[in-house]
Amino acid sequence: MNYFQLFGIEASFDLDLQNLSSSYQALQKAVHPDKFAHASDQDQRIAVQKSAQINDAYQTLKQPLPRAEYILVQRGVDMPNEQHSFSDTGFLLHQMELREMLEDVKQASDADAALLEVQRVLSSEYLQLTQLMRAQISENNSASNNAACDNLRKLKFYQKLNIEVDRLEDALFDD
Amino acid sequence: MAYSEKVIDHYENPRNVGSMDKNDPTVATGMVGAPACGDVMRLQLKISADGIIEDAKFKTYGCGSAIASSSLVTEWVKGKSIEEAGKIKNTDIAEELALPPVKIHCSILAEDAIKAAIEDYKSKQSKQGK
Numbered sequence: 001m002n003y004f005q006l007f008g009i010e011a012s013f014d015l016d017l018q019n020l021s022s023s024y025q026a027l028q029k030a031v032h033p034d035k036f037a038h039a040s041d042q043d044q045r046i047a048v049q050k051s052a053q054i055n056d057a058y059q060t061l062k063q064p065l066p067r068a069e070y071i072l073v074q075r076g077v078d079m080p081n082e083q084h085s086f087s088d089t090g091f092l093l094h095q096m097e098l099r100e101m102l103e104d105v106k107q108a109s110d111a112d113a114a115l116l117e118v119q120r121v122l123s124s125e126y127l128q129l130t131q132l133m134r135a136q137i138s139e140n141n142s143a144s145n146n147a148a149c150d151n152l153r154k155l156k157f158y159q160k161l162n163i164e165v166d167r168l169e170d171a172l173f174d175d
Numbered sequence: 176m177a178y179s180e181k182v183i184d185h186y187e188n189p190r191n192v193g194s195m196d197k198n199d200p201t202v203a204t205g206m207v208g209a210p211a212c213g214d215v216m217r218l219q220l221k222i223s224a225d226g227i228i229e230d231a232k233f234k235t236y237g238c239g240s241a242i243a244s245s246s247l248v249t250e251w252v253k254g255k256s257i258e259e260a261g262k263i264k265n266t267d268i269a270e271e272l273a274l275p276p277v278k279i280h281c282s283i284l285a286e287d288a289i290k291a292a293i294e295d296y297k298s299k300q301s302k303q304g305k
Contacts, residue, residue, distance in 0.1 A: 085207045087285040092206040095215045099236040153210040160213020 002074060003057035013068060013137045015061065024058045064130065064161060068152050071137060077145045085155055095157050100124065102164060112170055119165060126158045178239055179273035186223050186241035190250050193232040196218045200299055205292030209284050216240045218288040220252060220260075222296055226264055228252045233288075242280040244268050244285035252289065 004011040007023040029048045036043055055100045073079055085090070101118055108114035129151050136148035176185070195202045197219070205218040214237030221230040231249035235242045247268060252260040268274075268282035 084210075085284055086210055087207055087287070087291055088206075089206045089291075090216075092208045092215055095208060095236065096206070096236070099215060125214060156210040157208060157213050157215070163213075 003061055003070060006054065006057050007061070011071065011074070013064075013071060013134050016063060016065075018079065020058070020061055024054065027054045028107050049082060065152060065155055068133060068137060068148065072145055072149050074146055075140070077149050079149060082154070086157075088154075091154060091157075095161075099164075102161070102168065105168060108170075115165070115169060115172065122158060122161060122165065126155065126162075129158070177239050178243075181247075181272050182239055182243040182274070185246040186239040186271070189233075189242055189246040191230075191246065192234060194234060195221060195230075195232055200303060203292040203296035203299070205288040205290070205295060207284055207287045207291055209237075209241075211280065212237065212241075214238065214281070214284060216245050216284050216288050218245060218248065218285075218292050220257075220292050220296070222257060226257050228255050228257065236248060237284075238278070238281065240272070240274055240281040241284060243272050244274075244281045245288065246292055247271060248285045248289060257293050257296065260289055263289055 002011070006019060007017055007027070009019060009023065028051060031047045031054065033044070033047065033051075036047045039047070060070050069079065098118075098121070101121070105111055106117060107116040133148045133151040133155065136144040136151065181264045194217070195204075197204045199221075201222055201224075203222055204231055205220075206216070208215045214235065216237065217233060217237045219232045220228050223229050231252050233245040233249050235245045248263065251263060261284060265279065265282040265286040268285055272282070274282055
């Protein structure tokens, strides 16, 4: 049973998060340890395993990037090892520029505005790439799946950058 | 996680940070990235007419190990021929910096950056030859 089947939802990148969340809660309730307090050791163990599996499935499907990766892997797309270097020069040059832009925020006369500008650029590019990946996932042929996989790897650079942005935001406005 | 003294040294005093003109025909640029951690590394080599690396600069956005790996590589490649530089292995880098297993990919990234730079140089050379 795959993760989508587990929650009884259609295997698609676009999913109803509300629906996923209520299905998750119902499933977790059914395997809650309280219900198995008087059950055999084996049944208790199975319930714990089931609960962990439901949790893994939920964590994977609720976030767009892990969800996309799960769908692509299920389709048999050969995901390159994450440790594998990425060498799309144009993309990486742009990533470097974005990181330099973020670095300059601290020195900007109006750090608040500079940070907002970085966030605006990042979220617009992230959205654009996500839309592209979404279309490729729904197209679902071997070329589009590979292209989606490529864009997924690119999106991971944005994800990392967003973590840096959040960190900087905390540092700037904490004191 | 504890970093080795050598990693900390390179991290705190990185060697050869900077950039060169990527359009200069004698400058080779290698760009690599690691989706797993979002690290981005740029290595630039200034190469003489007889294929000797005269200067090296890097810029890396990443963890301490990634910065140390690229800093170390700029020290190692200077004065080497591009063939010699191409033989530098990630295991040499990892060993020199005493990188823990979870940070081996940083040394792989640095090795790949050298290879990418050499490839860029060769493609520039072949374009000039036309």
